[in-house]
Amino acid sequence: MISVADLWIQLDALVPSPLPSERIPLASAQGRILRETILAPEDQPPFDRSAIDGYLVHTDQPAGLVTLEGTIHPGAPAPASAPSPGTAYRILTGSALPPEKAALIMQEDTKATDTGRVHLLQSPSTKHIRRRASQARAGDTLISPGQLLNAGALALLASVGATAPLVSRRARVAHLVTGGELVSPDATPASGQIRDSNSTLIAALLRDSHADLIWQQRVSDSRSATAEALAAALALQPDILLVSGGASVGDHDHTGALLADAGFTIHCDKVASRPGKPFIAASREGCLAFGLPGNPLSHFVCFHLFVRRVLARLAGTEPVALIRAKLAPRSELRPDPRETWWPALLTHDSVTALPWRDSSDLTVLARANALLRVPSTPSASSQVEVLCCS
Known part of the structure:
Protein backbone atom coordinates (compact mmCIF):
# COMPACT_ATOMS: atom_id res chain seq x y z
CA MET A 1 0.00 0.00 0.00
CA ILE A 2 1.49 3.30 -1.15
CA SER A 3 1.37 6.61 0.71
CA VAL A 4 -0.35 9.66 -0.75
CA ALA A 5 2.97 11.53 -1.03
CA ASP A 6 4.69 8.64 -2.84
CA LEU A 7 1.77 8.26 -5.23
CA TRP A 8 2.02 11.96 -6.06
CA ILE A 9 5.64 11.38 -7.08
CA GLN A 10 4.64 8.45 -9.30
CA LEU A 11 1.82 10.38 -10.93
CA ASP A 12 4.09 13.34 -11.65
CA ALA A 13 6.53 10.97 -13.35
CA LEU A 14 3.72 9.58 -15.52
CA VAL A 15 3.04 13.08 -16.90
CA PRO A 16 6.49 14.35 -17.96
CA SER A 17 5.03 17.02 -20.24
CA PRO A 18 1.68 18.71 -20.83
CA LEU A 19 -0.72 17.88 -23.64
CA PRO A 20 -0.05 19.53 -27.01
CA SER A 21 -1.10 23.15 -27.29
CA GLU A 22 -3.61 24.60 -29.74
CA ARG A 23 -4.77 27.98 -30.97
CA ILE A 24 -8.41 28.69 -30.32
CA PRO A 25 -10.72 31.69 -30.69
CA LEU A 26 -10.64 34.14 -27.81
CA ALA A 27 -14.34 33.53 -27.18
CA SER A 28 -13.56 29.88 -26.34
CA ALA A 29 -10.44 30.50 -24.25
CA GLN A 30 -11.94 31.11 -20.80
CA GLY A 31 -10.51 28.69 -18.26
CA ARG A 32 -7.65 27.57 -20.53
CA ILE A 33 -3.97 27.71 -19.60
CA LEU A 34 -1.91 30.09 -21.73
CA ARG A 35 1.11 28.50 -23.43
CA GLU A 36 2.77 31.56 -24.97
CA THR A 37 4.07 34.96 -23.91
CA ILE A 38 1.79 37.87 -24.76
CA LEU A 39 3.72 41.07 -25.51
CA ALA A 40 2.31 44.56 -25.84
CA PRO A 41 2.22 45.29 -29.60
CA GLU A 42 2.20 49.02 -28.91
CA ASP A 43 2.34 51.34 -25.93
CA GLN A 44 -0.55 50.96 -23.51
CA PRO A 45 -2.33 53.34 -23.73
CA PRO A 46 -1.11 54.08 -27.28
CA PHE A 47 -1.69 57.85 -26.89
CA ASP A 48 -2.42 60.41 -24.19
CA ARG A 131 -0.39 59.11 -20.31
CA ARG A 132 0.86 57.09 -23.25
CA ALA A 133 2.73 53.95 -22.09
CA SER A 134 1.73 54.52 -18.46
CA GLN A 135 0.48 50.90 -18.28
CA ALA A 136 3.00 49.15 -20.54
CA ARG A 137 5.49 49.94 -23.28
CA ALA A 138 5.59 48.20 -26.66
CA GLY A 139 7.35 44.87 -26.20
CA ASP A 140 6.61 44.55 -22.48
CA THR A 141 5.32 41.18 -21.26
CA LEU A 142 1.63 41.40 -20.43
CA ILE A 143 0.84 37.74 -19.65
CA SER A 144 3.28 34.87 -19.17
CA PRO A 145 2.79 31.20 -20.06
CA GLY A 146 1.03 29.11 -17.43
CA GLN A 147 -1.58 31.70 -16.49
CA LEU A 148 -5.22 30.73 -16.26
CA LEU A 149 -7.22 32.79 -18.73
CA ASN A 150 -9.94 34.33 -16.58
CA ALA A 151 -12.27 37.17 -17.58
CA GLY A 152 -9.67 39.85 -16.86
CA ALA A 153 -6.97 38.08 -18.85
CA LEU A 154 -9.34 37.63 -21.79
CA ALA A 155 -10.13 41.35 -21.74
CA LEU A 156 -6.40 42.15 -21.78
CA LEU A 157 -5.88 39.79 -24.74
CA ALA A 158 -8.72 41.47 -26.60
CA SER A 159 -7.25 44.91 -25.94
CA VAL A 160 -4.01 43.97 -27.73
CA GLY A 161 -5.60 42.02 -30.57
CA ALA A 162 -4.55 38.54 -29.37
CA THR A 163 -7.69 36.90 -30.72
CA ALA A 164 -6.31 33.35 -31.14
CA PRO A 165 -4.18 32.57 -28.07
CA LEU A 166 -2.03 29.45 -27.83
CA VAL A 167 -3.41 27.37 -24.95
CA SER A 168 -3.20 23.90 -23.47
CA ARG A 169 -5.56 21.38 -24.97
CA ARG A 170 -8.15 20.26 -22.44
CA ALA A 171 -7.82 16.63 -21.41
CA ARG A 172 -10.41 14.30 -22.91
CA VAL A 173 -11.96 12.18 -20.17
CA ALA A 174 -14.14 9.08 -20.42
CA HIS A 175 -16.06 8.01 -17.32
CA LEU A 176 -17.51 4.57 -16.69
CA VAL A 177 -19.78 4.05 -13.68
CA THR A 178 -20.34 0.49 -12.46
CA GLY A 179 -22.87 -0.85 -10.00
CA GLY A 180 -25.92 -3.07 -10.27
CA GLU A 181 -27.62 -1.15 -7.47
CA LEU A 182 -27.49 2.19 -9.31
CA VAL A 183 -30.40 3.87 -11.08
CA SER A 184 -30.72 7.23 -12.78
CA PRO A 185 -31.10 10.29 -10.52
CA ASP A 186 -34.57 10.91 -12.00
CA ALA A 187 -35.78 7.37 -11.21
CA THR A 188 -37.50 6.13 -8.08
CA PRO A 189 -35.22 3.46 -6.57
CA ALA A 190 -36.71 0.07 -5.83
CA SER A 191 -35.80 -1.78 -2.68
CA GLY A 192 -32.03 -2.30 -2.61
CA GLN A 193 -31.33 0.37 -5.23
CA ILE A 194 -29.81 3.86 -4.91
CA ARG A 195 -29.61 6.82 -7.25
CA ASP A 196 -26.33 7.32 -9.11
CA SER A 197 -24.60 10.42 -7.71
CA ASN A 198 -21.07 9.69 -8.97
CA SER A 199 -21.88 10.54 -12.59
CA THR A 200 -23.06 13.99 -11.58
CA LEU A 201 -20.18 14.47 -9.15
CA ILE A 202 -17.46 13.60 -11.66
CA ALA A 203 -19.04 15.67 -14.45
CA ALA A 204 -19.16 18.71 -12.17
CA LEU A 205 -15.59 18.24 -10.91
CA LEU A 206 -14.25 17.90 -14.45
CA ARG A 207 -15.85 21.17 -15.58
CA ASP A 208 -13.51 23.08 -13.26
CA SER A 209 -10.42 20.95 -13.88
CA HIS A 210 -9.07 21.66 -17.40
CA ALA A 211 -10.95 18.66 -18.81
CA ASP A 212 -13.78 17.75 -21.17
CA LEU A 213 -16.06 14.83 -20.40
CA ILE A 214 -16.33 13.13 -23.81
CA TRP A 215 -18.16 9.96 -22.74
CA GLN A 216 -20.05 8.77 -19.68
CA GLN A 217 -21.94 5.53 -19.20
CA ARG A 218 -23.40 3.53 -16.33
CA VAL A 219 -23.41 -0.29 -16.45
CA SER A 220 -24.02 -3.19 -14.11
CA ASP A 221 -21.06 -4.61 -12.20
CA SER A 222 -20.85 -7.82 -14.26
CA ARG A 223 -17.46 -8.50 -15.82
CA SER A 224 -18.85 -8.78 -19.35
CA ALA A 225 -20.81 -5.52 -19.18
CA THR A 226 -17.87 -3.67 -17.67
CA ALA A 227 -15.47 -5.09 -20.28
CA GLU A 228 -17.75 -4.11 -23.16
CA ALA A 229 -18.19 -0.56 -21.86
CA LEU A 230 -14.46 -0.25 -21.15
CA ALA A 231 -13.68 -1.17 -24.75
CA ALA A 232 -16.15 1.43 -26.01
CA ALA A 233 -14.55 4.11 -23.84
CA LEU A 234 -11.01 3.28 -24.93
CA ALA A 235 -12.04 3.30 -28.59
CA LEU A 236 -12.53 7.07 -28.21
CA GLN A 237 -8.83 7.43 -27.28
CA PRO A 238 -9.33 9.48 -24.11
CA ASP A 239 -6.40 11.03 -22.28
CA ILE A 240 -7.94 9.94 -18.97
CA LEU A 241 -10.21 7.00 -18.21
CA LEU A 242 -12.11 7.06 -14.92
CA VAL A 243 -13.89 3.96 -13.64
CA SER A 244 -16.23 4.42 -10.70
CA GLY A 245 -16.51 1.31 -8.54
CA GLY A 246 -14.97 -2.12 -8.89
CA ALA A 247 -11.62 -0.99 -7.48
CA SER A 248 -11.52 -3.25 -4.44
CA VAL A 249 -11.11 -7.04 -4.17
CA GLY A 250 -14.72 -8.26 -4.03
CA ASP A 251 -16.45 -10.67 -6.40
CA HIS A 252 -17.69 -7.78 -8.57
CA ASP A 253 -14.50 -5.71 -8.51
CA HIS A 254 -13.18 -6.16 -12.05
CA THR A 255 -11.52 -2.81 -12.78
CA GLY A 256 -7.90 -3.79 -12.12
CA ALA A 257 -8.07 -7.06 -14.04
CA LEU A 258 -9.85 -5.53 -17.02
CA LEU A 259 -7.36 -2.66 -17.22
CA ALA A 260 -4.51 -5.17 -17.19
CA ASP A 261 -6.24 -7.15 -19.95
CA ALA A 262 -6.47 -3.92 -21.98
CA GLY A 263 -2.70 -3.43 -21.81
CA PHE A 264 -2.47 -1.07 -18.85
CA THR A 265 0.36 -1.21 -16.34
CA ILE A 266 -1.04 -1.10 -12.81
CA HIS A 267 1.01 1.29 -10.66
CA CYS A 268 -1.17 1.26 -7.56
CA ASP A 269 -4.19 -0.63 -6.26
CA LYS A 270 -4.28 0.61 -2.67
CA VAL A 271 -3.35 3.94 -1.13
CA ALA A 272 -2.88 4.71 2.57
CA SER A 273 -5.70 7.23 2.61
CA ARG A 274 -8.95 7.46 4.54
CA PRO A 275 -11.32 7.58 2.76
CA GLY A 276 -10.16 6.22 -0.60
CA LYS A 277 -8.03 3.16 0.17
CA PRO A 278 -9.02 1.00 -2.86
CA PHE A 279 -7.67 3.30 -5.57
CA ILE A 280 -6.18 2.12 -8.89
CA ALA A 281 -3.71 4.11 -10.97
CA ALA A 282 -2.71 2.62 -14.32
CA SER A 283 -1.22 3.70 -17.62
CA ARG A 284 -0.66 2.66 -21.17
CA GLU A 285 0.65 4.72 -24.06
CA GLY A 286 -1.47 7.84 -24.47
CA CYS A 287 -3.86 7.15 -21.60
CA LEU A 288 -3.96 7.20 -17.80
CA ALA A 289 -6.67 5.23 -16.01
CA PHE A 290 -7.96 5.55 -12.48
CA GLY A 291 -10.20 3.15 -10.62
CA LEU A 292 -12.13 5.13 -8.03
CA PRO A 293 -13.71 3.48 -4.99
CA GLY A 294 -17.47 3.48 -5.40
CA ASN A 295 -18.46 5.54 -2.37
CA PRO A 296 -19.07 9.20 -3.28
CA LEU A 297 -17.01 10.77 -0.49
CA SER A 298 -14.09 8.54 -1.52
CA HIS A 299 -14.68 9.77 -5.09
CA PHE A 300 -14.41 13.36 -3.96
CA VAL A 301 -11.22 12.74 -1.98
CA CYS A 302 -9.47 10.65 -4.64
CA PHE A 303 -10.38 13.07 -7.40
CA HIS A 304 -8.87 16.03 -5.56
CA LEU A 305 -5.82 14.15 -4.33
CA PHE A 306 -4.87 12.40 -7.55
CA VAL A 307 -7.02 12.98 -10.65
CA ARG A 308 -7.00 16.77 -10.39
CA ARG A 309 -3.21 16.66 -9.92
CA VAL A 310 -2.77 14.77 -13.20
CA LEU A 311 -5.18 17.08 -15.03
CA ALA A 312 -3.15 20.09 -13.85
CA ARG A 313 0.07 18.52 -15.12
CA LEU A 314 -1.56 17.73 -18.48
CA ALA A 315 -2.68 21.36 -18.75
CA GLY A 316 0.85 22.62 -18.09
CA THR A 317 0.18 24.16 -14.70
CA GLU A 318 1.20 23.31 -11.16
CA PRO A 319 -1.07 21.17 -8.97
CA VAL A 320 -2.84 22.85 -6.07
CA ALA A 321 -0.39 23.01 -3.16
CA LEU A 322 -1.10 22.26 0.47
CA ILE A 323 -1.46 25.33 2.65
CA ARG A 324 -1.20 25.85 6.40
CA ALA A 325 -4.29 26.94 8.29
CA LYS A 326 -5.40 27.30 11.88
CA LEU A 327 -7.71 24.56 13.08
CA ALA A 328 -10.99 26.04 14.28
CA PRO A 329 -11.99 25.42 17.92
CA ARG A 330 -14.13 22.36 18.66
CA SER A 331 -13.03 20.57 15.49
CA GLU A 332 -13.07 16.90 16.43
CA LEU A 333 -10.69 14.73 14.42
CA ARG A 334 -10.84 10.96 14.90
CA PRO A 335 -7.37 9.36 14.73
CA ASP A 336 -6.74 6.44 12.36
CA PRO A 337 -3.71 4.33 11.41
CA ARG A 338 -4.10 5.70 7.88
CA GLU A 339 -3.65 9.30 6.88
CA THR A 340 -7.10 10.91 6.78
CA TRP A 341 -8.20 13.60 4.33
CA TRP A 342 -11.06 15.13 6.27
CA PRO A 343 -13.81 17.15 4.51
CA ALA A 344 -13.55 20.68 5.81
CA LEU A 345 -14.73 24.26 5.44
CA LEU A 346 -11.86 26.68 4.81
CA THR A 347 -12.37 30.37 5.58
CA HIS A 348 -9.95 33.29 5.50
CA ASP A 349 -8.71 32.69 9.04
CA SER A 350 -9.28 29.02 9.91
CA VAL A 351 -10.40 25.58 8.77
CA THR A 352 -13.28 23.68 10.36
CA ALA A 353 -13.48 19.89 10.27
CA LEU A 354 -16.98 18.90 9.10
CA PRO A 355 -18.82 15.87 10.52
CA TRP A 356 -19.05 12.75 8.36
CA ARG A 357 -20.03 9.20 9.23
CA ASP A 358 -18.42 7.09 6.51
CA SER A 359 -17.19 7.18 2.93
CA SER A 360 -20.74 7.00 1.53
CA ASP A 361 -21.80 10.17 3.38
CA LEU A 362 -22.77 12.77 0.78
CA THR A 363 -24.28 15.23 3.22
CA VAL A 364 -20.90 16.72 4.08
CA LEU A 365 -19.99 17.57 0.48
CA ALA A 366 -22.54 20.38 0.13
CA ARG A 367 -20.42 22.47 2.54
CA ALA A 368 -16.89 21.12 2.03
CA ASN A 369 -14.46 23.28 0.08
CA ALA A 370 -11.24 21.72 1.35
CA LEU A 371 -9.62 18.53 2.61
CA LEU A 372 -7.87 18.70 5.97
CA ARG A 373 -4.88 16.37 6.24
CA VAL A 374 -4.90 14.39 9.47
CA PRO A 375 -1.60 12.48 9.80
CA SER A 376 -1.65 8.95 11.16
CA THR A 377 0.52 10.25 14.01
CA PRO A 378 -1.45 12.86 16.00
CA SER A 379 -0.03 16.36 16.37
CA ALA A 380 -0.68 18.86 19.13
CA SER A 381 -0.20 21.85 16.81
CA SER A 382 -3.15 24.13 16.05
CA GLN A 383 -1.78 24.53 12.49
CA VAL A 384 -2.84 21.90 9.97
CA GLU A 385 -2.26 21.19 6.27
CA VAL A 386 -5.19 21.80 3.95
CA LEU A 387 -5.86 21.09 0.28
CA CYS A 388 -8.27 23.62 -1.21
CA CYS A 389 -11.00 22.04 -3.36
CA SER A 390 -12.80 25.10 -4.73
Missing part, protein backbone atom coordinates in the same frame (compact mmCIF):
# COMPACT_ATOMS: atom_id res chain seq x y z
CA ARG A 49 -6.14 60.39 -23.50
CA SER A 50 -8.70 61.97 -21.25
CA ALA A 51 -9.99 60.23 -18.12
CA ILE A 52 -12.87 62.70 -17.72
CA ASP A 53 -15.63 64.61 -19.48
CA GLY A 54 -14.70 68.28 -19.55
CA TYR A 55 -12.43 70.64 -21.45
CA LEU A 56 -8.93 70.62 -22.92
CA VAL A 57 -6.93 73.81 -22.48
CA HIS A 58 -3.31 74.96 -22.56
CA THR A 59 -1.22 74.21 -19.46
CA ASP A 60 -0.74 78.00 -19.01
CA GLN A 61 -4.48 78.62 -18.90
CA PRO A 62 -5.67 80.10 -15.57
CA ALA A 63 -9.21 80.02 -14.21
CA GLY A 64 -11.58 82.35 -16.05
CA LEU A 65 -13.36 82.64 -19.37
CA VAL A 66 -12.27 80.68 -22.48
CA THR A 67 -13.72 80.47 -25.99
CA LEU A 68 -14.94 77.03 -27.12
CA GLU A 69 -13.39 76.05 -30.49
CA GLY A 70 -14.88 72.61 -31.02
CA THR A 71 -15.15 69.07 -29.68
CA ILE A 72 -12.70 66.17 -29.73
CA HIS A 73 -14.79 63.01 -29.86
CA PRO A 74 -13.51 59.61 -28.67
CA GLY A 75 -12.02 57.81 -31.66
CA ALA A 76 -11.01 61.02 -33.43
CA PRO A 77 -7.34 61.91 -33.94
CA ALA A 78 -5.77 64.21 -31.38
CA PRO A 79 -5.17 67.82 -32.41
CA ALA A 80 -1.58 68.54 -33.40
CA SER A 81 -1.13 70.88 -30.47
CA ALA A 82 -2.87 72.14 -27.37
CA PRO A 83 -5.31 75.04 -27.79
CA SER A 84 -3.91 78.51 -27.34
CA PRO A 85 -4.48 80.24 -23.99
CA GLY A 86 -7.96 81.70 -23.92
CA THR A 87 -9.47 78.85 -25.97
CA ALA A 88 -10.65 75.30 -25.21
CA TYR A 89 -11.89 72.08 -26.77
CA ARG A 90 -14.79 70.07 -25.39
CA ILE A 91 -13.53 66.56 -24.62
CA LEU A 92 -15.11 63.30 -23.45
CA THR A 93 -13.68 60.34 -21.59
CA GLY A 94 -11.30 58.54 -23.95
CA SER A 95 -10.67 61.51 -26.23
CA ALA A 96 -7.15 61.60 -27.67
CA LEU A 97 -5.01 64.52 -26.46
CA PRO A 98 -1.99 66.31 -27.92
CA PRO A 99 1.31 65.08 -26.45
CA GLU A 100 2.43 68.45 -25.07
CA LYS A 101 1.05 71.45 -23.17
CA ALA A 102 -2.34 69.78 -22.56
CA ALA A 103 -4.33 70.37 -19.37
CA LEU A 104 -7.85 69.29 -18.42
CA ILE A 105 -10.65 70.57 -16.27
CA MET A 106 -13.68 68.55 -15.24
CA GLN A 107 -17.09 69.59 -16.52
CA GLU A 108 -18.28 69.90 -12.92
CA ASP A 109 -15.67 72.64 -12.39
CA THR A 110 -16.95 74.81 -15.23
CA LYS A 111 -19.98 76.89 -16.09
CA ALA A 112 -21.23 77.43 -19.63
CA THR A 113 -22.37 80.89 -20.85
CA ASP A 114 -24.85 81.98 -23.49
CA THR A 115 -22.08 83.43 -25.68
CA GLY A 116 -20.27 80.19 -26.57
CA ARG A 117 -17.73 80.70 -23.86
CA VAL A 118 -16.96 78.58 -20.81
CA HIS A 119 -16.11 79.85 -17.36
CA LEU A 120 -13.36 77.76 -15.74
CA LEU A 121 -14.07 77.81 -12.01
CA GLN A 122 -10.67 76.30 -11.14
CA SER A 123 -7.22 76.17 -12.65
CA PRO A 124 -6.81 73.20 -15.05
CA SER A 125 -4.34 70.39 -14.29
CA THR A 126 -2.76 67.31 -15.88
CA LYS A 127 -3.87 64.79 -13.24
CA HIS A 128 -6.76 63.47 -15.34
CA ILE A 129 -4.58 62.63 -18.36
CA ARG A 130 -3.90 58.93 -18.93
